[in-house]
Amino acid sequence: MAVSEDAQVHSSAVIEVGAIVGEGCVVGPFCVIGANVVLKERVELKSHVVVSGHTEIGSDTAVFSFSVIGEVPQDLKFKGEATRLVIGERNRIREHVTMNLGTDGGGGLTRVGNDGLFMAGCHIAHDAQIGNRVIVVNSAAVAGHCVIEDDVIIGGLCGIHQFVRVGRGAIIGAVSMVTNDVIPYGLVQGPRGVLDGLNLVGLKRRGVARSDITALRAAFQMLAQGEGAFQERAKRLSEDTESVYVHEIVEFVLGNTDRSFLTPG
Structure with a gap:
């Protein structure tokens, strides 16, 4: 493993051979970092965080307690192939968040952009492509192969169906199930989400x-x-x-x- 000399690593953390921990990183108590993980500069893992798989976390990102980042997809077709999760810079990944690796069938890569906020208990599934400045509120789930463009807000307890695209600047109201594509700047609300206007507040x-x-x-x-x-x-x-x-x-x-x-x- 390659741990930067100025990284702060708690004595109870486990870092497997092969992992790379960059300058200024903070690895808190009882964290587990897998052999194929790369933490860029100043990444902070609070405590009890698991980062596994071929996962890269961008600089100045904070991951809060009990999150599991880079585990295998929840896809029965996955057979252990070497796929990846790449997370950008300055993200805030709150407690109990899960983000999965990609699959061969979906291009092999789950990607998260920069400056996102992923609130407690939300899920980013395999092969999802998440843009910049995206907010996913508590207990929302983004299914496999979704494309979430920049500046999207996904409300609490929402479900985004696999293969759905959500256009830039759209907002999804809480407790909505979104089964079809959402136009840029759209406003979606209702238990079975309907396009109910434009995100005028966001604009x-x-x-x-x-x-x-x-x-x-x-x-x-x-x-x-x-x-x-x-x-x-x-x-x-x-x-x-x-x-x-x-x-x-x-x-x-x-x-x-x-x-x-x-x-x-």
């Missing part, structure tokens, strides 16, 4: 111009009430606006997907 917090918010509102109305199929309405949107935010929705709707879409009620 305003990010300083999006009033003209773009007006364009997004008009686009949402066309998607909800326009003629033709959902994809046909989206194509027409690109012809009627210059807003980059609306064009982002169009590109998302017309992109490759393994699911259908949550459509406006």
Whole structure:
């Protein structure tokens, strides 16, 4: 193993031969770090944290007690192949969080971006692709092969169905089951999640111009009430606006997907 000289490692922690612990890391009591783990600079494992598998945790990330990071997927097709979990920088991974390795069938990589907050008891499954500044609230679960784009908020006790894409800036209300793709900046709520509007609060917090918010509102109305199929309405949107935010929705709707879409009620 390679443990940096200035890393602080509690005497009760177990670090297997082959692990790499970077400069300024803190490894608390009763943590277990596997042989194929890489901790970048200033990673902190609070206590009773297990990090296993081919897992890399980016700099300045904190992992709180009783989290299990990099264990094998909850997928019966997994046969022990060498797959990976890569976590970016400055994440906060709270108590009892689980994040799994990828699978050969899903590309072999689970990836988490930068500056995320993963609150107590949430789960990130195999082959999920999580963007930057994502918040996953307590006891929510992101299933295998999902794509969660930047600046998404997933409310407490939510379930995101496998292969679902959630577009940038969307918000999923608490206790929602999301079974289809969610457009960028969408607002989803209800026990069986429905697309119920736009994440206007999130847009305003990010300083999006009033003209773009007006364009997004008009686009949402066309998607909800326009003629033709959902994809046909989206194509027409690109012809009627210059807003980059609306064009982002169009590109998302017309992109490759393994699911259908949550459509406006």
